[in-house]
Amino acid sequence: MPASSESRSYDAVIIGAGVIGAAIGMEMARAGYKTLNVDALPAAGYGPTSNSCAIIRVHYSTLDGTAMAYDGYFDWKDWPGYLGVADERGHAIFHHCGCLIMKTEQNKGLAAVLKHVEALDIPHEHWDADRIRQAIPGYDLKTFWPARRMEDPNFGEPSGGAIDGGVFFPTAGYISDPQLASHNLQRAAEAAGGSFLFNRKVVEIPVENGRVQGVVLDDGTRIAAPVVVNVAGPHSSQINKLVGADADMRITTKPLRQEVVHLDSPDGLNFEKDGIVVSDSDIACYIRPETGNHILVGSEDPECDPREVVDPDDYNRDLTDQAVTQAYRYAQRLPNVPVSQSPKGVVDLYDVTEDWIPIYDRSCIDGFYMAIGTSGNQFKNAGVAGRLMTALIGYVEGGGDQDGKPLAFQLKHLDRTIDTATFSRRREINPDSSFSVLG
Structure with missing residues (x-):
């Protein structure tokens, strides 16, 4: 496609608008970030999210995974209240x-x-x-x-x-309509000031002095942002390679x-x-x-x-x-x-890690973050993942050392913190995992 002279700037670009990407966009927008979700497909939740079994459950093979799932249950239990906005298509039903x-x-x-x-x-x-x-x-x-x-x-x-x-x-x-749930999150993000761009593929992620500068789209549009979040589902490993974020990863992802x-x-x-x-x-x-x-x-x-x-x-x-x-x-x-x-x-496809536990983390490139390896068992955690990534990005951008002293993330509905090192890109394979879709 011919290059575009268009250029825009945001506080954060989120690559992907599945249920996790849309939730991250919503939570970051609510926290005051000027966000843009970019997705190669025509609508929020149009990819693997649309075919998700969308089971909301609270049992997991790890304690932190269980705590996240129980925290997420309360989002779904009062889904309209969590969203706080109307959607012309109605709300997804739990x-x-x-x-x-x-x-x-x-x-x-x-x-x-x-x-x-x-x-x-x-x-x-x-x-x-x-x-x-x-x-x-x-x-x-x-x-x-x-x-x-x-x-x-x-x-x-x-x-x-x-x-x-x-x-x-x-x-x-x-949830019987997972795509609608993603659309609900899009509308809530937009109500908080977030933006969405569909039918556009990220083809380049410029880096200067070790820090991301934003993204370049397949139509030539350049979008400036100091923060880029990879939530690209089964394409996550390809996005990581674009920016060199796979250089220090012990845990990787693959499309299954x-x-x-x-x-x-x-x-x-x-x-x-x-x-x-x-x-x-x-x-x-x-x-x-x-x-x-x-x-x-x-x-x-x-x-x-x-x-x-x-x-x-x-x-x-x-x-x-x-x-x-x-x-x-x-x-x-x-x-x-x-x-x-x-x-x-x-x-459809899952985006899975070696131990089927997701990566919610920064990367070795400043300003580039990952919420990947989530397919199959993280739909239920969408709201929690959105809050966790918002907190983690704020922590790192504020000078926190996520690799040396990982964030202790406070759950919204439980009087409990979870150790975000559980979801590190540099962790060892977790032997307590089920090594399956059960997480």
């Missing part, structure tokens, strides 16, 4: 159905999860097998681990024993292809109305209700499932036998669920 996690051998009876939620006084209930079947009539609780591919001759064969209980979290549910299948509810079960979110590591699936009386089924990434790293601009967007495998895995629990060899569903 379906407050709760979440059940099966106690399995794989998650060691949820011992670590329970330790974290008890430390934070998060409401939860222990359900026995009868209570589970009451909540989901017809559920088969036989154990099937290890998870297998459907072509495995032993697929669907019980392994002996049965699941005898789980933990139910009433502080959980899902994912499939989610949508099943019809079996006859006699209105899962859209009566269903709950379920995480079941024995069959390596998570599920939630979906509009149209469907059941959405995703993979919890067992060893037998391929982890396909792809080019974020060129990958197979069609469902494969992975989706059929996930459908049949769930049919082990709910035998009457109809399974098609040509299922419905979505294919």
